[in-house]
Amino acid sequence: MAPRPTASDRLDRDELLSTALAIADSDGLDAVTLRRVATEFHVTPMALYWHFKDKDALLDALVERMLAEVTLDDSDDLRSVMTTMLGVLRAHPALAEITPLRSMRTEAGLALAERVVGLLRAEGHSPVAAAQLSIFLLNALIGLVVQQPGEVAVPDPAQRGALLAAKRARLKSLPPEAWPHLTETADFFLGLPDEEEYYDRGLTLLRRAIRTD
Amino acid sequence: MAPRPTASDRLDRDELLSTALAIADSDGLDAVTLRRVATEFHVTPMALYWHFKDKDALLDALVERMLAEVTLDDSDDLRSVMTTMLGVLRAHPALAEITPLRSMRTEAGLALAERVVGLLRAEGHSPVAAAQLSIFLLNALIGLVVQQPGEVAVPDPAQRGALLAAKRARLKSLPPEAWPHLTETADFFLGLPDEEEYYDRGLTLLRRAIRTD
DNA sequence: ACGGTCGCTATACGCCGTAAATTTATGGGA
DNA sequence: TCCCATAAATTTACGGCGTATAGCGACCGT
Structure with a gap:
């Protein structure tokens, strides 16, 4: 999104991680793509390989970054x-x-x-x-x-709404005689007050x- | 692997699931691929779309199949x-x-x-x-x-061994003065007796x- | 001034899920 | 018996993914 977060014209490992983390937080883990991160820095995907052995290493570093917040x-x-x-x-x-x-x-x-x-x-x-x-x-x-409850990993609002609606329809349509406990607690599974x-x-x-x- | 699990020449949803389950069990979740399953039935990947809406539905069905074992x-x-x-x-x-x-x-x-x-x-x-x-x-x-402990999701024996060896080296190299508790319990994290x-x-x-x- | 290493680009490959159109097989009614 | 709707699979193609490999320019210590 942002053209280039830093003043320097060289990639910075920490800035790469910050961007990747922001993508993960806002658009989910599947959105964390080498191409996506590279694009946000106006750089070729392969450029990331200088800073991380491979994608797995990037994810490790991402977890490290998060755990460091503890x-x-x-x-x-x-x-x-x-x-x-x-x-x-x-x-x-x-x-x-x-x-x-x-x-x-x-x-x-x-x-x-x-x-x-x-x-x-x-x-x-x-x-x-x-x-x-x-x-x-x-x-x-x-x-x-x-x-x-109420959370689904997919960040697209439309799709998330659809999934939740499906779940709601499913739970709400259960006959209470056969499913006494799930119908009693359906609201909990659908979202938290x-x-x-x-x-x-x-x-x-x-x-x-x-x-x- | 097997040429065709059934006598009939038509795909059977249940047999598809059995094969997919076998793949997941032996080679891990990442090995469960539409192309891989299709290949084992000598069939085009798109053939599976007649029996499952998409891959997500196949995975749901796989979970269902497993839970039915309870x-x-x-x-x-x-x-x-x-x-x-x-x-x-x-x-x-x-x-x-x-x-x-x-x-x-x-x-x-x-x-x-x-x-x-x-x-x-x-x-x-x-x-x-x-x-x-x-x-x-x-x-x-x-x-x-x-x-x-001792398990890693990747089924390739060579890579698994490498990962475990790395973890072992890491834990075993920690100085006991600085890491008293982890060194004391290192063996547990590396595998179960x-x-x-x-x-x-x-x-x-x-x-x-x-x-x- | 220059050679090497740092940091990145160019290109390509094989894999993935899947959309769309098309083909083939099948079985039931005229 | 023929026909045809529908079931079941194929063909083709697309875009996206991670990444191997090779090359290239800028910078830097000598």
């Missing part, structure tokens, strides 16, 4: 770490999708894991239990964001799973 | 539902990846959701809490499978999260 200080306990992490994921739902397998391949991801495992150890979990819990927690937070309530419940759930006592 | 009877409690579901997901890890947003678009997925929400209601959860928990549980089970133990811990975690008391 700024923690020593006073943060597990609860605030989770809250912070959740906030970052909610800001970048498209990247949340691909974070699980990539987080440990990034510096920021390793640091975060070290931190979380440490906090879990301090709560009395065994090393292995703490390690498994750390993965579990990251995954659960991502799940909360990606699966948030209060997002914060949803995420609070999610965090409470996780805290209960963690409890050692 | 066979339950009325005596099953929540615990056994989760165990059964976990078994099915472990049998089809490639499909597990795309299940979250698709499950509610399938008949089998709706039935499963109805069942799980009902069981959660019976445990004393409010309608909304039960609904959220049902999503959470599905997601957590998928997370256990997809994130299973006992898969069943891993999944047992996961299920226990979930049961604790569900508990109403």
